[in-house]
Amino acid sequence: MIDFKFLDPRGLIQESYKIDGISAPECRSIFLDWALGLPAGVAMQDYIKPLIDHYGQSNGDHPMTQTLREGLETAPATGRRGGRAARVAE
Numbered sequence: 005m006i007d008f009k010f011l012d013p014r015g016l017i018q019e020s021y022k023i024d025g026i027s028a029p030e031c032r033s034i035f036l037d038w039a040l041g042l043p044a045g046v047a048m049q050d051y052i053k054p055l056i057d058h059y060g061q062s063n064g065d066h067p068m069t070q071t072l073r074e075g076l077e078t079a080p081a082t083g084r085r086g087g088r089a090a091r092v093a094e
Contacts, residue, residue, distance in 0.1 A: 006054050014041060017055055020068045028067040035071045052076055 012018055016038040020031055039048060052075045060069040 006058070008055075008058065011051050011055055012038065014038070016041075017059065017068065017072075021059055021063055021066060026067060028070065031067040031071040034068070035075060039075070049076055 008018070016034050020026060020034045023030075042048060042051060052072050056069065056072045056076075059066075060072065063069050
């Protein structure tokens with residue numbers, strides 16, 4: 005059995021599913037707050053997958069389910085370089 009207090013210790017994800025009429029931007033804000041509260045060095049995807057399995061089954065069209073699914077996607081590389089390397093031509 006999965007300990008959801010471990011995956012969502014402040015209950016942010018759980019509570020988002022209880023809010024009537026919650027919007028996608030509000031879910032993204034809640035998700036960001038949840039993600040910032042994760043312990044350093046953990047793989048966020050390892051936390052997201054069980055949350056989707058638990059909440060997404062009966063709430064497939066909920067904006068938080070979509071937000072969690074987007075959280076599993078890998079961010080595309082921007083190709084930008086910062087600092088001195090971005091200013092100095094090669």
